[in-house]
Amino acid sequence: MKRSTRVLAATAAAALALTGVAAAATPANAAKKIKIAFVMGAVNDPFFNAMKVGAVAEAKAQGVDLLWKGDAQYSAATQLPIVKNVIATLGKGDGLVLIPTDGAALQASNDAAAKKGIVVANVDTQVGNLSKVLIQITGNNEDGGAKAAAAIAKAVGYKAGSTYEVVIGLTSATATTNVARLEGFKAAVAKDYPGLVIKDTAYSESNSQKAATNVETWLTKYPNLKGIFAIDGTNASGAAAALQSKGLVGKIALVGYDAYPANVDLIK
Template identity: 45%
Template sequence: MKRTFRTFVGVAMAGTLAFSVAACGNDSAAEGGGEEQLTIGFVPGIASDPFFKAMQVGAEAKAQELGIRLLWQGAPDEYSPQSQLPFVDSMLTQQVDGLVLVPTDPDALQPSVTKAQSANIPVVTVDTTVTDQSYLTSAITGDNREGGRQAAQTLAEQIGESGEVFLMSGSPTATTNQLREEGFTEELKKYPGITLVGKEYANSQPAQATSAVNTILLKHPDLKGIFAVDGTSGSGTVAALRNAGKADEVKLIGYDAYDNQVADLKAGIYSALVAQKPGDQAALALQNLVDTIRNQNVDSIEKNVVMANVVMTNDNLAETEQFQYPTQ
């Protein structure tokens, strides 16, 4: 499947457009020989989120290596199908050669994958995925269920396997969040002295996490620990603990390794972080798409890829700080 792609059309939206084009390598049409330069579209969950910024860094580096054009578009600050779908539709309208997608909802984004299939555009999902993965070239993600288990194990150890804990989640539709919650709650069952007193969703808005944690601290003044399942939930939780003067009393396990999270880990506000490898996920997604389109190394493409996490603590930072998410 070879298409020459020359015009990039923005999405008409009421809000700000998060749009980036990385033109890498040479256009063979201009040189008069060789393979056409491929254009791969990449639609993240939230373009401004540090996790997806790190993913963009990895994608741009891989695009340069592969000599392809990377078209990066995403909603700037809202994690929802409503904000994401116009960007996906734009990619399909422009007939990109391949699409990398971070679905904000497994069902709501399924029709987009069906449209891509009708247009013969291969799709790889990263981080999250869709309900029916049969058409996907690959579904690439971190080990989210295991990450939830790791969070529970670490928290249990830090609070002496006894006390009340709270689960501060992100989006109820994100498959990653769902798996982290499941892993966390399953693992907690191994510790009869620990009571899970509640769960709330921040919907990827730190202020909502702050409000939820403020409320739980009032209801449960002896709370021993919190698991924040993503970076934005963690940021809001940190603010609540600081406001309540309980940053030294409540153990906080975070997910992801944003700059501010690692700084707060060093300051003792987080007691541990479960870090992913967003750049590696993005790079593998591009490699798999290029190999599929060019019909090369196809036997080595894995349909489902789960990448291991890294648990960061102050005790092991010398070895794990390298997993802090890059932003440029």
């Protein structure tokens, strides 16, 4: 797996988003304390928990009330009612930091918050139309995907004219970060590593156990598998566990996005 600083960046990004929203938020009643809701993707994901560390610290520093909200499942179906309820509790001049699980599905809620006078930020993922969003914070996900392709090519000893079967584990087909990383990976493969053959993709809904099951299925289905691109931290954790259980560590290349502490410990 490839080392990165993304989890540390998540903490900083959450703090930066909260700072921006707090600075712009001005409640209609000057005596009223500002409330900022932070609606994230999946409550058990270490990436989002890293964000919580930054958000809690910055909320204390800014003197605002933080409402931390999310569900165990990474999906628009579970996130939408949470966002709806949050918007109902916030007033004009309060803030909403949103990590959309599906940019299209959350667009209307994002805009409804802004229409109510709530200051809106998007972090990590985003809605399609950012015109109602004060600030949007993410990384260069296309570049990250391209670097993952290069890392897998190096790990498998890529040679022009040879073919190498690879698979890709994602959290969601609608998370904009996942989509961008996948696009970056595919573009790099098409341009520089056409011998990397993408055999399959699967989704884990930010659940490492489901990610491990996906990899176990692939190991049976593709006996000539050479590489796995785990597009985020939970997929990397699940993929590592599956390879360990099958005694395949070092035999199948694994490139993982996000530097979860447990994943970093596995880098040799």
